[in-house]
Each structure stands twice: as structure tokens, then as C-alpha cells.
Amino acid sequence: MPLSGLEHRGVLFVLSSPSGAGKSTIARRLQASDPDIAVSVSVTTRPPRPGEVDGVDYHFVDVPRFKEMVANGELMEWAHVFDNRYGTPRAPVEKMLAEGRDVLFDIDWQGAQQLYQQAGGDVVRVFILPPSMAELGRRLRGRGTDDEAVIEGRMARAAAEISHWDGYDYVLINQDVDACFAQVKTILDAERLRRSRQTGLIGFVRRLMIKGG
Ligand code: 5GP
Numbered sequence: 001m002p003l004s005g006l007e008h009r010g011v012l013f014v015l016s017s018p019s020g021a022g023k024s025t026i027a028r029r030l031q032a033s034d035p036d037i038a039v040s041v042s043v044t045t046r047p048p049r050p051g052e053v054d055g056v057d058y059h060f061v062d063v064p065r066f067k068e069m070v071a072n073g074e075l076m077e078w079a080h081v082f083d084n085r086y087g088t089p090r091a092p093v094e095k096m097l098a099e100g101r102d103v104l105f106d107i108d109w110q111g112a113q114q115l116y117q118q119a120g121g122d123v124v125r126v127f128i129l130p131p132s133m134a135e136l137g138r139r140l141r142g143r144g145t146d147d148e149a150v151i152e153g154r155m156a157r158a159a160a161e162i163s164h165w166d167g168y169d170y171v172l173i174n175q176d177v178d179a180c181f182a183q184v185k186t187i188l189d190a191e192r193l194r195r196s197r198q199t200g201l202i203g204f205v206r207r208l209m210i211k212g213g
Contacts (some may be wrong), residue, residue, distance in 0.1 A: 006200030010097040011191050012119050013037070014105045014112045015184070017128035018158035020140040022174040026128065026181050027106050033185070038096040040105045043069060046084035049145045059089070077107070077114035082153065086111070102188070109164035124191045126184060127168035131175045133158070 017023040031039050043059040045066050054060050061069070066085050069075050078087030088107060096103050105115065109127075116123045130136035136158055140151045165171050170187050174180040195201065 006198055006204055007100070008192065009122060009197045009199055010100065011102040011188065011197065012093075012097075012105065012115060012123045013102055013188060013191075014107060014115060014123060014125045015128065016106075016108055016112055016125070016161075016164075016168070017174075018130065018136060018161045019154050020136050020143070020158070021128045021130040022139070022177055022180060023106060023128050025177055026174075026184055027104060029181050030104060030184060030188070034188075036101055037104050037188070038099075038101045040088050040093055040096075040103050040107075042086050042088055042107065043075070044084055044086045046082075046086075051145075076118060077111045079108060079110035079114075081108050081110075082157065088115070102192070109161060109167055113167060121196060124170075124187065125168040126170045126172065126187060127165050128180065129162065129165065129171060129173045130158075131173055 015023050015027055027039065030037060041055065041057075041059060043061050043066060045061060045063050046058075048054065048057070048060055052058065063085070066078075066087065069087065069089070070078060074090055075087035076090045076093060078085060080086075086107070088105060088111060093103050105111065107115070112123075112125045116125065130139070133155070137151070137155055140146070140154055146154070172180055172183050191197070
């Protein structure tokens with residue numbers, strides 16, 4: 001629901017960052033703090049990491065199934081990230097928007113670009129930067145889920161991902177996760193208040209203007 005309680009157009013809220021910049025934590029907190037935001041669960045061909053749950057973190061599929069989804073137009077966007085494929089299933093997003101919910105996407109710059117091409121004004125793109133590359137390296141190693149070769153690869157890719165910062169509407173520096181989360185929430189709340197998203201306003205204002213209404 002929008003803050004005013006009126007009918008509204010859903011926000012397609014994209015959060016991107018290099019791995020380790022804190023995006024997943026912020027996405028989880030946003031989801032937990034706000035029942036009106038639904039999360040788009042991507043499909044991926046990458047194997048699950050320890051603790052990841054199929055259908056919750058990702059839908060884990062093999063390459064033939066992924067290709068079939070692309071061929072059938074089942075994905076709103078898709079991209080190669082590292083050596084794997086990732087994509088956003090279309091049907092759940094359409095369902096969540098029809099239910100009047102906002103949808104959160106944890107996708108990379110290629111996905112943000114494709115979503116923007118399709119849904120333009122409904123998309124809000126937020127990029128989260130790490131405070132430094134040294135800190136990014138510490139966070140990636142601290143996670144302990146990937147081996148050193150994978151981490152090296154991710155560090156190398158991080159610089160390339162960061163170079164796409166100018167394809168975003170908002171760019172935040174995640175120095176402190178609480179402060180960064182608060183900023184993300186502020187952006188979402190403000191975007192919900194945009195006149196163009198508050199489709200219920202026309203009726204509301206009409207009623208306001210009826211004499212004695
Ligand atoms: P990870 O393998 O660490 O979960 O994700 C690697 C990267 O893939 C992250 O930057 C994440 O945002 C991106 N990603 C995850 N799902 C999708 C998706 O559906 N589409 C696109 N384009 N990127 C995705």
C-alpha cells in the first residue's frame with residue numbers, strides 16, 4: 001500500500017551492487033520491514049551455495065531449462081553473470097504487481113537496463129557501492145562461502161560492475177549497513193509518493209472537490 005492508503009502503481013525496485021557490498025542484507029531487511037514489498041526470485045544455472053534454498057534464494061535450474069525459459073519468453077530479463085546465467089521470471093512479477101505490491105529485484109546492471117527498457121517509469125534503480133575495494137575484499141572473504149579463486153574473480157568483476165554506476169537513479173555508499181538500509185527505505189517511500197504512481201489520487205481529489213465532500 002502507498003503511504004496514503006490509496007490505490008497505486010507498483011514500484012519495480014532494483015537493487016544492484018558488486019557481490020559483497022551488502023545488497024543481500026539490505027534486501028532481506030527491506031522485505032522483513034515491509035509487507036507490501038514482494039521479492040522477485042530469480043532463476044539461475046549456478047549451483048546452490050551452502051544454506052541456499054531452492055525457491056527462496058533462487059530457482060536453481062540446469063542450462064537446458066534456462067534456455068527453454070528464454071525461448072518461451074518466460075523471463076523479463078536475463079544475463080550472463082560470472083560464468084552462469086541469471087534471469088527474472090515474468091509471471092510472478094506480473095502477479096505481484098496486479099496484487100498492488102511493489103517488487104524488489106536483486107539483479108545486476110544488465111538486468112536493470114533490460115527492466116528499464118521494458119517498464120521505464122515504473123522502475124527505480126538503486127546502486128550500492130562498497131566504501132572501498134579493500135573493505136569489499138574483507139566482506140567477501142568473511143562470508144566464507146566461496147573459495148579464493150572465486151573471490152579473486154568476484155573482485156575482478158566488481159570494478160567492472162561499479163563502472164555501470166551511472167545507469168542508476170540512486171547511488172549509495174554502504175559504509176554502515178543501518179544507515180544504508182535507512183536510505184534505501186527513504187527512497188522507496190518517496191518513490192511511492194510520486195504523483196504518477198498514486199493512481200487513486202484522481203478519485204480522491206474529485207471527492208475532495210465535491211461541495212461538502
Ligand atoms: P550471486 O551468484 O552472488 O547470488 O549473484 C551474482 C550476481 O547476479 C549478483 O550481482 C546478482 O545481483 C545478479 N543476479 C541475480 N539474479 C539475477 C537476475 O535474475 N538477473 C540478472 N540480470 N542478474 C541477477
